[in-house]
Amino acid sequence: MRLTHLSLRDFRSYVEVELPLDAGVTALVGPNGQGKTNLVEAVGYLATLGSHRVAQDAPLVRLGSERAVVRANVVRDDRALLVEIEITPGKANRARVNRAPVPRAREVIGILRTVLFAPEDLALVKGDPTERRRFLDDLLVLRTPRLAGVRADYDRVLRQRNALLKSAGAGIRAGKGDLRTLEVWDSHLATTGAELLAARLDLVEVIRPLVDKAYDAVADSGGPVALDYKCSLGEDVPLVPDRDVLSAALLSEISNLRRNELERGISLVGPHRDDLLLKLGPLPAKGYASHGESWSFALALRLAAYDLLRSDTDEGGEPVLILDDVFAELDVGRRERLAGMVARAEQVLVTAAVAADVPEELAGARVDVMAGEVRRVR
Amino acid sequence: MYEGVVQDLIDELGQLPGVGPKSAQRIAFHLLAADPVDVRRLITALTEVKEKVRFCRTCGNVAEEDQCRICRDTRRDLSVICVVEESKDVVAIEKTREFRGRYHVLGGAISPIEGIGPDDLRVKELMTRLADGSITELILATDPNLEGEATATYLARLVKPMGLRVTRLASGLPVGGDLEYADEVTLGRAFEGRRLLDV
Numbered sequence: 001m002r003l004t005h006l007s008l009r010d011f012r013s014y015v016e017v018e019l020p021l022d023a024g025v026t027a028l029v030g031p032n033g034q035g036k037t038n039l040v041e042a043v044g045y046l047a048t049l050g051s052h053r054v055a056q057d058a059p060l061v062r063l064g065s066e067r068a069v070v071r072a073n074v075v076r077d078d079r080a081l082l083v084e085i086e087i088t089p090g091k092a093n094r095a096r097v098n099r100a101p102v103p104r105a106r107e108v109i110g111i112l113r114t115v116l117f118a119p120e121d122l123a124l125v126k127g128d129p130t131e132r133r134r135f136l137d138d139l140l141v142l143r144t145p146r147l148a149g150v151r152a153d154y155d156r157v158l159r160q161r162n163a164l165l166k167s168a169g170a171g172i173r174a175g176k177g178d179l180r181t182l183e184v185w186d187s188h189l190a191t192t193g194a195e196l197l198a199a200r201l202d203l204v205e206v207i208r209p210l211v212d213k214a215y216d217a218v219a220d221s222g223g224p225v226a227l228d229y230k231c232s233l234g235e236d237v238p239l240v241p242d243r244d245v246l247s248a249a250l251l252s253e254i255s256n257l258r259r260n261e262l263e264r265g266i267s268l269v270g271p272h273r274d275d276l277l278l279k280l281g282p283l284p285a286k287g288y289a290s291h292g293e294s295w296s297f298a299l300a301l302r303l304a305a306y307d308l309l310r311s312d313t314d315e316g317g318e319p320v321l322i323l324d325d326v327f328a329e330l331d332v333g334r335r336e337r338l339a340g341m342v343a344r345a346e347q348v349l350v351t352a353a354v355a356a357d358v359p360e361e362l363a364g365a366r367v368d369v370m371a372g373e374v375r376r377v378r
Numbered sequence: 379m380y381e382g383v384v385q386d387l388i389d390e391l392g393q394l395p396g397v398g399p400k401s402a403q404r405i406a407f408h409l410l411a412a413d414p415v416d417v418r419r420l421i422t423a424l425t426e427v428k429e430k431v432r433f434c435r436t437c438g439n440v441a442e443e444d445q446c447r448i449c450r451d452t453r454r455d456l457s458v459i460c461v462v463e464e465s466k467d468v469v470a471i472e473k474t475r476e477f478r479g480r481y482h483v484l485g486g487a488i489s490p491i492e493g494i495g496p497d498d499l500r501v502k503e504l505m506t507r508l509a510d511g512s513i514t515e516l517i518l519a520t521d522p523n524l525e526g527e528a529t530a531t532y533l534a535r536l537v538k539p540m541g542l543r544v545t546r547l548a549s550g551l552p553v554g555g556d557l558e559y560a561d562e563v564t565l566g567r568a569f570e571g572r573r574l575l576d577v
Binding site for chain 1: 528
């Protein structure tokens with residue numbers, strides 16, 4: 001799939017902008033702070049209804065305006081679609097597809113699929129486990145929309161259970177209080193947790209070789225890289241993606257941890273305590289990898305996601321690949337290898353502060369971005 | 379801001395669910411312009427609803443007497459109880475005319491975040507009703523959300539030793555709708571809960 005036209009109104013720094021796009025590579029070039037990333041952020045927002053930079057919508061709307069509009073022409077399977085999103089902070093977004101309003105904005109998720117790599121992704125390697133869990137879960141939801149419900153349910157079960165552990169803990173320690181309500185939340189945590197866990201384990205199996213392949217292609221040395229799913233269930237539990245087995249394992253671990261959980265007032269076992277361990281050779285990437293290696297690893301994770309989504313058939317073809325400010329951080333060898341990998345993609349949007357950072361192989365269209373204006377120069 | 383009593387009225391109306399400041403203002407001016415007899419009737423209705431309406435001794439539904447209309451109705455099936463969260467759920471199920479048993483209104487669902495536990499719901503009253511053994515089936519019709527499911531699981535576990543039949547309402551596709559319009563979660567659930575078509 002690809003974008004043929006992007007238009008923004010009151011989005012970030014832009015009052016109004018029209019950007020026609022072609023298949024293949026488009027480089028958005030301009031000095032810092034001119035609005036390159038805002039353009040790709042808008043594309044990402046259209047695909048996921050979320051920004052890769054901020055959690056709230058308010059910063060997306062130009063200062064002084066009430067709402068922002070992102071509109072794009074998308075071609076998938078040779079069919080042209082016009083997707084529009086109106087972002088009003090504090091209110092529900094409104095969306096239209098081919099000028100017809102859709103009942104819920106989230107129905108446009110998936111019409112455009114993107115894989116976005118941005119400097120923020122360095123946190124995938126160097127940051128907290130939260131970042132890596134989000135990487136897995138976001139990818140799960142993209143591939144299986146039903147899991148969005150499981151993920152939301154799990155978060156809610158967790159909040160309810162923690163609230164109960166906090167309030168019940170005091171009562172039970174004082175010798176009164178009822179464990180039966182807690183057992184209900186135990187079972188819900190185990191069922192939804194097992195479903196999420198099974199899906200994650202499946203996913204890790206599928207992307208493991210893809211990440212290794214991508215890292216190898218970008219870095220050409222330093223590997224092999226490995227992914228290990230680190231589960232809060234402990235080492236003795238065999239991690240098989242079977243919901244019944246996992247659910248039983250979670251339940252038994254919950255009962256082992258009962259006293260501890262009541263004392264601390266939080267849930268100590270479940271997919272919310274897991275991590276994806278990234279290893280470079282024999283060592284964990286976090287704390288051991290150099291800046292360049294971490295950068296390459298983060299990039300490899302995104303490229304693996306891209307590879308995976310591309311291989312999912314019936315989804316309107318290849319996702320649009322977005323590389324935000326990636327080349328400046330890579331040495332010449334890695335730049336060229338990355339360029340070789342992505343040059344054949346259906347559509348790639350690249351941002352760079354200096355035109356010379358964009359490798360020769362990616363010499364497609366070029367758009368200069370300056371003070372909120374875009375100008376096609378090639 | 380309006381003067382004195384008018385603003386007081388708008389403020390009071392604005393407290394009602396689903397009424398924003400604009401609607402409150404509209405209703406206030408409608409009342410100002412309305413026939414005093416009509417307003418008097420509204421006042422009576424409001425006073426009476428607080429004075430007369432009580433909660434049914436048996437099931438917790440809204441009632442005008444000691445027991446609600448359904449619990450007093452001797453033609454109803456005394457062996458089945460349908461557990462719901464709110465009185466308005468009773469009205470919804472009554473409209474189907476499918477259910478001939480009696481109800482039990484819990485007054486909410488278990489939600490630790492809001493500080494609601496089984497003791498804050500009419501669970502003890504339900505257990506008392508089940509104690510004499512005349513009930514053979516308990517239908518759990520709490521809302522199909524997380525808190526409703528948790529409440530249903532809790533009750534099912536609680537009454538398990540009593541050995542009666544416990545059922546849960548099915549969740550799945552809306553009747554008369556198009557499959558393509560169902561959201562993924564509902565459709566996913568419907569797949570899980572599919573049944574054998576016996577012909």
